[in-house]
Amino acid sequence: MGEEGQVLNSNYILVGGFLGAGKTTAILKAAEIISQRGLRVGLITNDQSQGLVDTVMLASHGFPTEEITGGCFCCRFPSLVEASQRLENASRPDVFLAEPVGSCTDLFATVVLPLRKMYGDQFGVSPLSVLVDPVRVQRVLGLKSGKSFSPKVTYIYEKQLEEADILVVNKRELLEPEELKTLVETLQAKYPRAQVLTMSARSGDGVEAWLDAIQNYGSTPNALRRLGQMDVDYDLYADGEALLGWLNMTVQLGGNEFDGNEFLINLLSDLQKRVSDSSADGMRIAHLKATLTPSQGNDVGVANLVRDDFSVEQSHRLQEPLSEGTLLLNFRAEASPELMRNLADSSLRALLAQLRLTGQEVLVEAFRPSRPNPTHRLAEV
Ligand SMILES: Nc1nc2c(ncn2[C@@H]2O[C@H](COP(=O)(O)OP(=O)(O)O)[C@@H](O)[C@H]2O)c(=O)[nH]1
Ligand SMILES: [Mg+2]
Structure with a gap:
């Protein structure tokens, strides 16, 4: 300090x-x-x-x-x-x-x-x-x-x-x-x-x-x-950590003016629906969250879902519509990362088509956390 x-x-x-x-x-x-x-x-x-x-x-x-x-x-x-x-x-x-x-x-x-x-x-x-x-x-x-x-x-x-x-x-x-x-x-x-x-x-x-x-x-x-x-x-x-799937996606959006708040809510709600419709029994959402950052200005929209049987919430709303921006999606669930990625891709593609937007994936990582191997492990004296 x-x-x-x-x-x-x-x-x-x-x-x-x-x-x-x-x-x-x-x-x-x-x-x-x-x-x-x-x-x-x-x-x-x-x-x-x-x-x-x-x-x-x-x-x-x-x-x-x-x-x-x-x-x-x-x-x-x-x-x-x-x-x-x-x-x-x-x-x-x-x-x-x-x-x-x-x-x-x-x-x-x-x-x-x-x-x-x-x-x-x-x-x-x-x-x-x-x-x-x-x-x-x-x-x-x-x-x-x-x-x-x-x-x-x-x-x-x-x-x-x-x-x-x-x-x-x-x-x-x-x-x-x-x-x-x-x-x-x-x-x-x-x-x-x-x-x-x-x-x-x-x-x-x-x-x-x-x-x-x-x-x-x-x-x-x-x-x-x-x-x-x-x-x-x-x-x-x-084993517990490896049961959790992890998906981080960064996607560049553009092509049309759109309402970013609606985009976030619709994306996460659609994904929630696909999770519940999917035949993957036992798939459990731990945390699904997304931000949308317009290329101009310094605003940010944030949406979250913390349980399968809850509703999507927006904790930060964008002030204005945007025509270009970066979407970040972080999805953690008890499920296979491949399935999570497929479902997220489907939701995103459907929404982009509906709004006539383009989406370019900048980074996509889907995996299960590897075995925890702490640098130090101490006991209190
Ligand atoms: N109702 C309610 N929701 C909250 C509260 N605190 C956080 N949340 C919501 O819970 C979700 C997850 O919050 P976040 O801070 O991202 O959780 P983290 O994963 O533990 O960092 C978000 O939608 C938050 O807005 C609270 O006090 N009340
Ligand atoms: Mg957090």
Whole structure:
């Protein structure tokens, strides 16, 4: 942090949680709050591949943003340190906010502790926050019925909860107060070591309280409760990650003036329909997101879908129609990457034809994450 910057207990904040939990939204809101307090922020996004919706989303708000592509923080630990250093040199952030890949776990041992051990004099590395989507977590806990992932993917999800220092039920406005209360009590009973909070990253309700909890964590009894290292079966973890398909597409659009907001909603809704119509039984959407950036100006449209049985939402609307722009599509699902690519191609082609637009694929990557192989794995002394 800057020489004249305020001293914070935690100025390197890691925001974990499963795909679609609201990490990027929370980081954006936190960045706004921290900036309003007169501090500089630096943001770090992370993915297995290039062309990240999250980076475009965060950078479009004018915050210095670095991305680490081609692997998760744990497996590319030196890249995380380099990215932090680049931010440090370019904008001397007082606070770093970093978002690990949503299918990763064991972050405490592989990211938090190594950062503390090696860079503890440079950064105050925060306790580990893990965000959850309230509906998804209700299903995982068995409080609600509904489509869920297969056991190996659920294993990763539960490991994420288990290692949380601060467990944040995000999107709290989606539940009735009684339901939310039951959820918090169930989480607290199952994960007694965690400090359980609720917030709505989108509206900002509860985000300041979460940031305060991060700063004050060290003086709570929870801080003393972490013992040793979490047991992680890396074979199971690897199998779980490999069940997830990953598709990143970057497409240059042009040819006609069109309504970018409608384009995003229609594209994701059509793809959602194709997923549900497809004969691939058990295909589960984890997170489907897209940005559309017009070639002119600095506007961006963002749309998201976080469950098969939910509806597409637009978190950022474009101000004006456009005639040229870049589409970024990031699709994560429990499904084969080939099938995901075919379905996404079909949706895109149909929409382009309907609007008489041209689409040139700049980058397409469809794959399954490879076995996690952390650079460091430490146990707390
Ligand atoms: N209803 C609601 N939706 C939210 C909230 N926070 C995030 N979302 C939405 O959840 C979706 C996934 O959010 P994102 O931040 O991309 O999740 P990430 O994958 O964890 O980074 C987006 O459509 C967000 O707008 C919230 O507090 N309430
Ligand atoms: Mg994200």
